Amino acid sequence: xxxxxxxxxxxxxxxxATEKDKPKxxxxxxxxxxxxxxxxxxFQLCYSEARVKQYFNFSQGLQYEGEKSAIDEVFRQNYQAxxxxxxxxxxxxxxxxxxxxSGRFRLTTSNTEYQAQDFxxxxxxxxxxxxxxxxxWKPLPDxxxxxxxxxxxxxxxxxxxxxxxxx
Amino acid sequence: xxxxxxxxLLGSTVFLSAQPNCEAYKYFGDELKYKACKAxxxxxxxxxxxxxxxxxxxxxxxxxxxxxxxxxxxxxAYLKSGDFLEWKYLMDKAVKFDPTAQLDYRGWCRYQFxxxxxxxxxxxxxLDSLVAYDIGHSVNGDYHLHIARAxxxxxxxxxxxxxxxxxxxxxxxxxxxxxxxxLHLGVLYLETEQYEEAMVAFARQEKENDLAELHYYxxxxxxxxxxPEAYQEELRIAKHLYLExxxxxxxxxxxxxKVYLSTIEKALAAER
Numbered sequence: 001x002x003x004x005x006x007x008x009x010x011x012x013x014x015x016x017a018t019e020k021d022k023p024k025x026x027x028x029x030x031x032x033x034x035x036x037x038x039x040x041x042x043f044q045l046c047y048s049e050a051r052v053k054q055y056f057n058f059s060q061g062l063q064y065e066g067e068k069s070a071i072d073e074v075f076r077q078n079y080q081a082x083x084x085x086x087x088x089x090x091x092x093x094x095x096x097x098x099x100x101x102s103g104r105f106r107l108t109t110s111n112t113e114y115q116a117q118d119f120x121x122x123x124x125x126x127x128x129x130x131x132x133x134x135x136x137w138k139p140l141p142d143x144x145x146x147x148x149x150x151x152x153x154x155x156x157x158x159x160x161x162x163x164x165x166x167x
Numbered sequence: 168x169x170x171x172x173x174x175x176l177l178g179s180t181v182f183l184s185a186q187p188n189c190e191a192y193k194y195f196g197d198e199l200k201y202k203a204c205k206a207x208x209x210x211x212x213x214x215x216x217x218x219x220x221x222x223x224x225x226x227x228x229x230x231x232x233x234x235x236x237x238x239x240x241x242x243x244a245y246l247k248s249g250d251f252l253e254w255k256y257l258m259d260k261a262v263k264f265d266p267t268a269q270l271d272y273r274g275w276c277r278y279q280f281x282x283x284x285x286x287x288x289x290x291x292x293x294l295d296s297l298v299a300y301d302i303g304h305s306v307n308g309d310y311h312l313h314i315a316r317a318x319x320x321x322x323x324x325x326x327x328x329x330x331x332x333x334x335x336x337x338x339x340x341x342x343x344x345x346x347x348x349x350l351h352l353g354v355l356y357l358e359t360e361q362y363e364e365a366m367v368a369f370a371r372q373e374k375e376n377d378l379a380e381l382h383y384y385x386x387x388x389x390x391x392x393x394x395p396e397a398y399q400e401e402l403r404i405a406k407h408l409y410l411e412x413x414x415x416x417x418x419x420x421x422x423x424x425k426v427y428l429s430t431i432e433k434a435l436a437a438e439r
Contacts, residue, residue, distance in 0.1 A: 028216035030248030054216070056247065056418045069427040089281060091249045112283075114255035152249040156282055164282050167249070167420040 030054075030093060030150060032104045043103025045095070045148045052095060053149040058141040062151070062167060065136030071153070072165055078130050082122045082160035088112050090119060090127055091154045096137040098146035105132060119157070127155050127162075186211075187236050203231035207240065216244040235265035239272060246276055247419060262290075270294035275305040275315060279420055284319035291316045307417070310345055311336055318351060318423050330355050346376045347415065347422070354384050354424050362388050379409035383426045386434070399438055406431045 026033065027050060034049075045052065055062060062068055088111040095104045107124060111117040131153055139146030154166040189204035210223035221244070227237040242257035258276070261269040274290030277283040291312050294302050302312045310318075317332035333352045336342055353368030365388050372381045386401035405426070408414065415425045 025218040025221055027218065028214070029221065029244035030216065030250060054247065059418050061416060061418050062421065066429055067427045068421045069429055089251050091251065093249060108250060108252060110252055114251055116252055150248070154249050154251070154281070166282060167280065 028054075032093065032095065032106050032150075034104065039104050043095075043101060044097065046098035046146070047148055051148065053140070053147050055096075055140065055149050055151045057149070058147075060140060063138035063140055064134070065138065068165075070136060071134065074134060075127075075130055075155075075162060075165060079126055079162045081162070082120060082126075084120050084123070084160040086117075086119050086123065086160055087158045088117055088119070089114075089154055089156055090124060091152055092128060092131045093150065093152040094131070095148055096140075096151050097148045098139055100135075100137045100139050100146075102132070102134065102137055102151070120160075123157060123160055199231045200234055203227040203234040203237065206230055207234070207237050210240070215240070216248070220244075233264040235261040235263075235269055238264070239269055246280055249280070251281055267294065267297050270297070271303060271312060272306055275310075275312060278315050278319055279305065279307075279417075282322070284322045288316055288319045288323075304345075309347065309417070311342070311348075314345055314348055314351065321351075321355060322423070326355055326359055330359070344371075344375055347378075347424075348372075349375060350378060350381050350384070350415075351424055353381065357384055357388055357391075360391070362392050377408065377413060379405045379407075379414040379431070380424060380426045382408060383431055383434075384424075395438070399435070402431055402435050402438075406435065 031049075031052075064071055066073075088109065091108040093106050093108070094102050096102050105128060107128065109117055109119050109124065137151065140149050141147065152167070155162055156164040156166065186208065187204055189201055189208065192198075192201040192204055204227070207224055207227040209226070210220040213220040213223070221241060224237045224241045227234055228241075238257045238261035242254050242261065245254040245257065254276070258269065258273045262273055270290045271294055274287045274294065277290060278287035291302065294312075304311050305315055313332055313336045317329040317336075320326075320332065321329035330352065333348065333355070337344060337348055337352070349368045349372035353365045353372060356362070356365035356368055366385065369381045369385045369388075372378070382401045382405035386398045386405065389395075389398040389401060406428070409426075409428050409431060415422045
């Protein structure tokens with residue numbers, strides 16, 4: 001039973017991205033609504049939903065302790081290739097709050113033809129777990145006036161192997 | 168006079184790439200596209216991620232479902248949020264209805280945001296086959312599309328082909344050199360052990376746009392050719408420029424051949 005819970009949690013996250021009954025547009029494209037069932041109550045925004053920015057709104061690019069190479073290294077050390085004929089892209093989108101904490105993780109997945117495709121949970125579960133463990137997100141735009149912002153990581157997968165991490 | 172008006176309308180359309188000139192559609196008798204274009208203008212003043220911006224474009228598409236510009240304008244927010252599903256759906260529509268005007272954007276974005284190397288090559292080469300004019304630059308202006316195409320070939324392992332494409336581009340007397348062209352060319356020479364050519368390319372890059380990256384890669388040439396003092400000196404310059412923010416930068420993505428501070432510092436530390 002203990003091993004089933006991560007899969008249930010993962011299904012909730014992926015499923016949430018494909019709900020049919022949600023309104024066509026939220027405030028902004030890519031906005032993630034809070035869902036206590038998925039997110040718990042540990043993660044909190046510093047400001048209101050209406051003030052969450054995008055990471056690139058500050059014109060500083062991706063901001064992480066040790067830069068993007070540090071993120072690459074974490075995944076290089078922790079992601080175990082899964083021998084399955086599954087290729088495409090997996091995006092994990094989330095919010096970084098003004099304290100550098102991350103939450104509201106959601107997945108979007110496609111094959112190499114940009115068509116929706118589910119990946120084996122052994123692939124998505126690892127990527128989600130490692131992404132949630134990242135602790136180096138920097139406050140943007142700076143520590144004097146930090147805001148909440150949306151960030152994402154896209155993983156390019158070839159036959160279960162992690163080839164590149166974007167953006 | 169008619170020719171003058173025609174040139175004026177077309178010219179303003181080309182230069183105002185953010186929004187087509189609606190009057191041009193009217194002039195050419197395309198009333199439906201004119202109405203769609205006017206509906207799309209309602210997004211003015213709204214952020215491209217916002218509901219109002221998207222709804223204005225939905226209205227335009229409802230008026231004329233073949234209005235390529237509206238699909239492209241809608242797609243940008245999805246692109247920047249990393250939503251490859253919706254972005255590609257919208258850009259496929261845009262390309263379907265106006266391939267020569269939209270293939271450049273779709274091709275470039277496939278490289279820039281998704282590292283879809285073969286997809287980018289296919290789009291850029293298809294565009295090149297369809298038009299008789301220069302296919303132009305990436306939407307951010309940093310790369311000519313042939314340079315981007317070369318980088319895609321490099322990523323797919325075809326380094327000699329990449330070199331050939333970049334050499335051909337920079338040797339064109341009518342071409343304005345891009346801000347990273349000679350850096351990428353120099354790195355390709357370095358990776359194929361053509362060290363003299365790499366140094367020439369890096370010297371040209373230094374003249375065009377001095378960057379931490381070029382000094383890091385120049386250091387690697389010195390290391391490969393047995394010049395340890397020059398190697399360390401170039402690493403020190405690379406670190407200095409990096410800390411001055413004179414490095415490759417794109418607000419949305421990390422570029423190919425970008426070097427990080429930790430990489431430079433590790434190389435410096437290893438020499439101590």
